[in-house]
Amino acid sequence: xLHTNNxxxxxxxxxxxxxxxxYKNQRVLTFKMIDELHQRVEGTAGRIFRDNRxxxxxxxxFINLEKSQNDEIRLLEIPNRGITLITEAGxxxxxxxxxxxxxxxxxxxxxxxxxxxxxxxxxxxxxxMDLIQLAMQAEQENQELRALNTEQVKVxxxxxxxxxxxxxxxxxAFKLHDTMSVDYYCKLITxxxxxxxxxxxxxxxxxxxxxxxxxxxxxxMPNQEMITTGQMEYKVKSPYVDDNGxxxxxxxxxxxxxxxxxxxxxxxxxxxxxxxxxxxTKGYQYKPMSERREFLNSLLVD
Numbered sequence: 594x595l596h597t598n599n600x601x602x603x604x605x606x607x608x609x610x611x612x613x614x615x616y617k618n619q620r621v622l623t624f625k626m627i628d629e630l631h632q633r634v635e636g637t638a639g640r641i642f643r644d645n646r647x648x649x650x651x652x653x654x655f656i657n658l659e660k661s662q663n664d665e666i667r668l669l670e671i672p673n674r675g676i677t678l679i680t681e682a683g684x685x686x687x688x689x690x691x692x693x694x695x696x697x698x699x700x701x702x703x704x705x706x707x708x709x710x711x712x713x714x715x716x717x718x719x720x721x722m723d724l725i726q727l728a729m730q731a732e733q734e735n736q737e738l739r740a741l742n743t744e745q746v747k748v749x750x751x752x753x754x755x756x757x758x759x760x761x762x763x764x765x766a767f768k769l770h771d772t773m774s775v776d777y778y779c780k781l782i783t784x785x786x787x788x789x790x791x792x793x794x795x796x797x798x799x800x801x802x803x804x805x806x807x808x809x810x811x812x813x814m815p816n817q818e819m820i821t822t823g824q825m826e827y828k829v830k831s832p833y834v835d836d837n838g839x840x841x842x843x844x845x846x847x848x849x850x851x852x853x854x855x856x857x858x859x860x861x862x863x864x865x866x867x868x869x870x871x872x873x874t875k876g877y878q879y880k881p882m883s884e885r886r887e888f889l890n891s892l893l894v895d
Contacts, residue, residue, distance in 0.1 A: 610879045621678040641690045654683030681708040763853050772847035789860045793867045799878035824852030865892040
């Protein structure tokens with residue numbers, strides 16, 4: 594099966610998001626991706642491939658997929674004409690024809706940071722008791738979200754209108770929990786006047802630099818300051834292997850009482866951000882921090 598997600602690479606001291614495309618546990622590229630990374634006219638990589646087709650070996654340098662194989666792919670649509678995926682060996686063949694300074698740098702970054710995948714740690718087979726324990730942990734987390742409808746939280750909610758500030762309401766809620774998940778926290782601070790959705794909250798944290806990419810897992814985690822100051826916790830649980838033999842790491846960001854008060858103030862400060870649509874905020878987490886600050890400053894509440 595072919596999988597895609599995102600990773601960050603650094604070219605000319607600029608961070609760039611690139612789709613990670615894997616087919617049968619092997620990282621590959623499309624012609625379009627090669628053209629974009631090398632800043633070449635669309636069709637350049639495909640032309641180099643076709644002009645030197647007799648030098649490329651199917652299975653070693655490239656993989657052809659047909660439209661009928663679309664069921665094997667997630668997040669990537671195969672056109673009617675099919676698609677050609679380029680392996681690391683095939684990419685190096687194409688890169689021989691791209692000899693400018695940028696090409697040398699892109700080639701080095703792709704080999705080191707894209708194609709070179711760290712070997713996954715050996716995961717022991719989970720016993721029946723391990724599976725039961727994981728299921729219980731998952732159920733406990735789900736109960737947090739359902740707790741908003743429990744009698745305990747209902748009592749606090751009934752007091753919400755008479756409590757002086759929303760932060761006092763947060764303090765009361767933490768009498769029930771030591772830490773909270775992002776989804777639960779966002780439900781807690783949302784009112785009829787302010788809708789602080791979890792998706793936009795995570796986006797704000799990424800753009801402001803409070804969430805950073807963990808290059809080992811390709812997942813976002815709190816930055817070091819958020820962890821060392823006790824505002825957030827980052828919990829990594831036992832990895833598991835899916836039906837396709839692919840290992841996944843189960844991690845979760847937790848917000849502490851200290852972090853809850855600070856983050857609520859930030860959400861109020863940038864509440865205009867939560868009213869923007871996805872296209873207005875998309876991609877800002879990959880821009881230089883100076884541009885991110887300028888963007889956020891433009892959204893400050895008067």
